[in-house]
Amino acid sequence: MNHLPWRAAMERALYGPQGFFVREDSGPATHFRTSVHASPLFAGAVLRLTRWVDEALDRPEQLTVCDVGAGRGELLLALGAQARAVDPALADRLRLVAVERAARPEGLPAWIAWTDRIEAVPAGLLFANEWLDNVPCEIAETDDDGVPRYVLVDPATGAERLGEPLDAPDAAWLREWFPGALTEPAERAELGRERDRAWAEAVGAVGRGLAVAVDYAHTRADRPPFGTLTGYRVGRQVEPAPDGSCDLTAHVALDACLDAATRANPRVTHSLWTTQRAALHALGVNGARPPLALASSDPAGYVRALASAGEAAELTATGGLGSFLWGAQTVDIQAADSDDAGPLGGWQTLVS
Numbered sequence: 281m282n283h284l285p286w287r288a289a290m291e292r293a294l295y296g297p298q299g300f301f302v303r304e305d306s307g308p309a310t311h312f313r314t315s316v317h318a319s320p321l322f323a324g325a326v327l328r329l330t331r332w333v334d335e336a337l338d339r340p341e342q343l344t345v346c347d348v349g350a351g352r353g354e355l356l357l358a359l360g361a362q363a364r365a366v367d368p369a370l371a372d373r374l375r376l377v378a379v380e381r382a383a384r385p386e387g388l389p390a391w392i393a394w395t396d397r398i399e400a401v402p403a404g405l406l407f408a409n410e411w412l413d414n415v416p417c418e419i420a421e422t423d424d425d426g427v428p429r430y431v432l433v434d435p436a437t438g439a440e441r442l443g444e445p446l447d448a449p450d451a452a453w454l455r456e457w458f459p460g461a462l463t464e465p466a467e468r469a470e471l472g473r474e475r476d477r478a479w480a481e482a483v484g485a486v487g488r489g490l491a492v493a494v495d496y497a498h499t500r501a502d503r504p505p506f507g508t509l510t511g512y513r514v515g516r517q518v519e520p521a522p523d524g525s526c527d528l529t530a531h532v533a534l535d536a537c538l539d540a541a542t543r544a545n546p547r548v549t550h551s552l553w554t555t556q557r558a559a560l561h562a563l564g565v566n567g568a569r570p571p572l573a574l575a576s577s578d579p580a581g582y583v584r585a586l587a588s589a590g591e592a593a594e595l596t597a598t599g600g601l602g603s604f605l606w607g608a609q610t611v612d613i614q615a616a617d618s619d620d621a622g623p624l625g626g627w628q629t630l631v632s
Contacts, residue, residue: 283439284435286417298524344377421467428469435521489610494605497605513526534607553606
């Protein structure tokens with residue numbers, strides 16, 4: 281069998297020729313449901329966050345919103361439409377940029393720019409929803425002698441075997457960010473150096489503004505002992521075979537990513553994190569049912585409000601989408617320390 285390190289196998293399966301994320305036959309939405317697809321309320325929350333960034337930056341002549349891992353542009357389509365409806369003056373100043381390695385979808389409006397790499401965001405918001413979990417990473421597992429080794433995989437079958445012991449940089453990362461982990465046979469961990477580098481580069485592209493990562497994630501307080509690598513195909517969780525037939529995802533060590541970006545970018549002023557539930561509540565999304573009296577005075581309005589409450593409940597459900605982690609880093613702005621913290625008020629400060 282032709283075994284490869286997991287990072288190389290993931291890269292080819294997700295982004296190589298006919299890779300899962302670059303094929304033209306179907307978009308990621310065919311296979312899994314993100315918050316963007318669950319409800320337009322999510323785009324509305326991102327728009328409110330955008331408006332806060334705009335105010336924190338004193339309303340620059342042009343405000344960029346960069347969506348990293350944009351799928352087929354769904355978030356920016358919804359955000360642009362809502363901006364034109366509720367704040368036309370802001371909409372006129374918005375530059376919407378989708379970052380995705382797939383080809384530009386046919387019919388995407390010209391007001392959304394499309395690129396396969398993160399470009400400069402002079403002033404604005406960089407938003408990465410479920411991107412870092414798809415950045416390929418190495419996987420380590422402890423052998424019978426207690427030595428952490430790289431896990432190798434056969435791309436055709438998904439069969440695994442252990443390879444060489446970890447090199448010095450990966451071993452150091454593991455000691456720093458998974459203290460006490462991988463001491464017992466068969467314990468596993470996804471090694472985050474590539475995710476750290478990717479996020480640090482993304483934050484480095486922001487001149488002034490805010491960078492936000494939303495993902496399946498964990499921190500030092502709750503590292504999973506046996507890894508999180510899995511696959512998704514047509515809405516079902518499947519074995520993670522790196523043959524291009526399914527999504528491959530592994531949870532993100534979010535605190536390590538934020539720390540890496542802070543170390544690499546001296547213009548980062550604050551590093552904060554919270555749950556999606558808390559973040560969306562601060563942005564006006566909650567699952568409270570409308571008052572029953574509305575059913576009598578405005579039956580159609582009650583039905584709409586009830587549907588919206590159901591969508592909000594899905595976005596904020598504990599144990600579901602609401603348990604995603606949001607990591608935010610302000611770049612060259614001090615608003616998170618002031619009375620104008622807005623939706624970042626109450627977030628936890630990263631402690632390295």
